[in-house]
Each structure stands twice: as structure tokens, then as C-alpha cells.
Amino acid sequence: MGKRDELIAKYAADLKSKCGMEPDMDLLTKVTIGCGPAIYNADAETVAASDKSELETVKNNFLVKKLGLTDGPALMDAIDAVIETYGRSERNKYRAVVYYMLTKHFRKEAVYG
Numbered sequence: 001m002g003k004r005d006e007l008i009a010k011y012a013a014d015l016k017s018k019c020g021m022e023p024d025m026d027l028l029t030k031v032t033i034g035c036g037p038a039i040y041n042a043d044a045e046t047v048a049a050s051d052k053s054e055l056e057t058v059k060n061n062f063l064v065k066k067l068g069l070t071d072g073p074a075l076m077d078a079i080d081a082v083i084e085t086y087g088r089s090e091r092n093k094y095r096a097v098v099y100y101m102l103t104k105h106f107r108k109e110a111v112y113g
Helices: 004-019 025-032 038-041 050-064 072-085 095-105
Strands: none
Touching: 004 025, 004 038, 004 095, 025 038, 025 095, 038 095, 050 072, 050 095, 072 095
């Protein structure tokens, strides 16, 4: 099992245990691959939920550019809901898990089709 497969298994475990959802492994794999080399960097693989500029980056680079959504208050509300689901006190909020939940939230799985 390669490093990426190990990370995908870790993300799936987070989705089950911390977020209470059964992951779609095919979609999770595609979202993880879509994160690129960021998943291998300790700083970049997580989302700093308390950092407003980090959340703006998630909104602009992922929701608007990647998923093709129109900017508006609903995007930040969705990010906030995902952070709440993950657990605000959870120290490591993995980027791939956050992106996966946002993809599901907006029903944009087709982007990874």
C-alpha cells in the first residue's frame, strides 16, 4: 500500500469516526488526488479552521474555481457547517476530508466524474 492509499484510509476513518458518515471511497480517492501534493505536506494537508484567510482560500480556490460555484454567503455557511460536523475542537481537519464533505454538500460529485 502506497503513501496515498494510507492517507485515503486515514481520511475514510476520519469521515466515519469524527464526521459520522460512510465515505464514498471512489469519490474520496478522486478528491484526495485532486488535492495534489498538498496531502504530503504536514502544514498544507490540514485546514486551519480558525484562520479566516485560510477559509477564504478554501472558498475561492476550491468552491469557486474547482467546483464552479458562484461566490456568496452560502459558501462560507457551508464551510462553517463542514467545520462544525468535523468538530471545531478537532485539531487536524484534513483538507481532503473537508473538500470531500463540501463536494457532497453541494452535490458536485460530477466534477470528479
